[in-house]
Amino acid sequence: MRLFNPKVTVMAFAPPEPAISTQPDASLIGTLRAHGVRHLAVAEPAAPYAAFESTTLIVRLAGHPDPRLREALIPLFLRQPELADQAPGLVGRLPPPAADVLRQFYTAAVYLQRLWLSTLRIHLGSFPLLPDYFGQAHYRLPAPDEQFGEAGLRSLARLYMDKTGLDWLSVYESTMNLFLQQLSLEQSHHG
Numbered sequence: 001m002r003l004f005n006p007k008v009t010v011m012a013f014a015p016p017e018p019a020i021s022t023q024p025d026a027s028l029i030g031t032l033r034a035h036g037v038r039h040l041a042v043a044e045p046a047a048p049y050a051a052f053e054s055t056t057l058i059v060r061l062a063g064h065p066d067p068r069l070r071e072a073l074i075p076l077f078l079r080q081p082e083l084a085d086q087a088p089g090l091v092g093r094l095p096p097p098a099a100d101v102l103r104q105f106y107t108a109a110v111y112l113q114r115l116w117l118s119t120l121r122i123h124l125g126s127f128p129l130l131p132d133y134f135g136q137a138h139y140r141l142p143a144p145d146e147q148f149g150e151a152g153l154r155s156l157a158r159l160y161m162d163k164t165g166l167d168w169l170s171v172y173e174s175t176m177n178l179f180l181q182q183l184s185l186e187q188s189h190h191g
Contacts, residue, residue, distance in 0.1 A: 025069065031057045032072055036079040038186075039178040040068060054083050058090055062105075063098035071171060073105035075179040077130060078113055078120065084130045091134075103134045107156055108172045110135060114149030116176065123183040 029040050031051045052060065061073050077084060087106045091099045110130045113120065120127070135141040135152050139159060142151040157169035 025064075025066070027052060028057065028060055028064070028069060032061075032076065035076055037072055037075045037179070037182075039075070039182045040072060054080070055086055055090065058083065058086060058102065059094065059098070062090070062094060062102040067171075070101050071105065071175045073102065074109045074112060074172070074175045075182075077106055077109040078179060079124070081113075081128050081130050084128075084133075088133050103138060104156070104160060106130075107132075107134045107139065107141070108153065108175075110144050111149035111153035111156065112172060112176050114144045115153060116180070117148070119180065120183075123180075123187060 027050050032038070032040060034051055035054070035057070058073065058076070061069055061076070064070050077087075084106070087102060091103055094102060110132050113130050129144075132144050135156070136143060139156065141155045141159075144152055146152065153172060154169060157167075157172060160166070160168040
């Protein structure tokens, strides 16, 4: 079941205002913004927030009850591929539900990066490819380069749809669309 937090909004068409709040999610959203993931904003600005280091950010996102914050792992890894090397070690230290979330969304990011590689390079320049830590070894999915990542993404979505009944392909695609909209907006504002 997907949970909804009315205090967190998704920004689809305009860049969000700087989100500063005393709400518990404000530090997560502020830290995401510092990492270049800006499609989420806190609805009620207030006091300054404390930013987290990247390991804490990943752990907090993976264990968060709000699905939009968990899903933010995808653009975080796409925007900051150098954080990828933290994923295997964290999966081994997280409680099983959070480890599964991290494994799932990291793997989705791997496949989405391959699927949208040309578009991402237009917006982000050169970056390293995310290593496939879990797709083949844990889930027994196709290699990331098979059908430009689409085969693996669809297989991952089907696997989680069988587990949960949710349309995970739509979740992955909508998260990617929000991220690409953010990148397009940033590019139009900065030249």
